[in-house]
Amino acid sequence: xxxxxxxxxxxxxxxxxxxxxxxxxGRRVNVIAxxxxxxxxxxxxxxxxxxxxxxxxxxxxxxxxxxxxxxxRQSARDYTCVVQFGQGACKQTLTPDYQIxxxxxxRNAEYLFVLADLPxxxxxxxxxxxxxxxxxxxxxxxxxxxxxxxxxxxxESGKVVPLTISxxxxxx
Numbered sequence: 001x002x003x004x005x006x007x008x009x010x011x012x013x014x015x016x017x018x019x020x021x022x023x024x025x026g027r028r029v030n031v032i033a034x035x036x037x038x039x040x041x042x043x044x045x046x047x048x049x050x051x052x053x054x055x056x057x058x059x060x061x062x063x064x065x066x067x068x069x070x071x072x073r074q075s076a077r078d079y080t081c082v083v084q085f086g087q088g089a090c091k092q093t094l095t096p097d098y099q100i101x102x103x104x105x106x107r108n109a110e111y112l113f114v115l116a117d118l119p120x121x122x123x124x125x126x127x128x129x130x131x132x133x134x135x136x137x138x139x140x141x142x143x144x145x146x147x148x149x150x151x152x153x154x155x156e157s158g159k160v161v162p163l164t165i166s167x168x169x170x171x172x
Contacts, residue, residue, distance in 0.1 A: 029094040031044055031114075034155065034157060041085070043084055045113075054135075058133075116132050145166075
């Protein structure tokens with residue numbers, strides 16, 4: 001009887017451990033540059049923020065953000081993943097083992113901002129209305145669903161386009 005009880009407790013503990021481990025994102029982010037962007041020097045920032053920072057990141061002027069010495073960009077260095085195009089591969093992948101994903105989890109991030117320093121002139125608009133910025137659910141968000149293991153984002157000459165759409169319509 002004790003053996004059966006002990007096996008039941010071990011099984012329950014294993015199940016809880018597996019489920020807790022499954023809550024970590026384990027998601028890959030593929031940032032894919034169009035042919036035109038791949039040939040140019042274009043920098044893309046992936047920044048995950050929590051709900052208290054969301055409004056600031058949605059409202060910041062993208063023109064100012066990309067200006068050298070911008071205070072917000074400088075202050076976010078420790079939780080920004082920088083992707084550079086124009087010198088190599090047209091597809092770059094952020095894998096789950098990158099240290100930045102642990103930083104984002106530790107910061108209780110709820111939103112992923114993808115910001116691109118696209119060539120050309122663009123009007124400064126708030127949120128996703130600015131072609132140089134896209135806000136998505138954080139990689140650890142339940143909005144992606146359990147089976148969504150890759151998030152694909154396209155960097156085109158005139159805009160940033162999420163190619164993977166979150167599963168839930170209630171995720172803004």
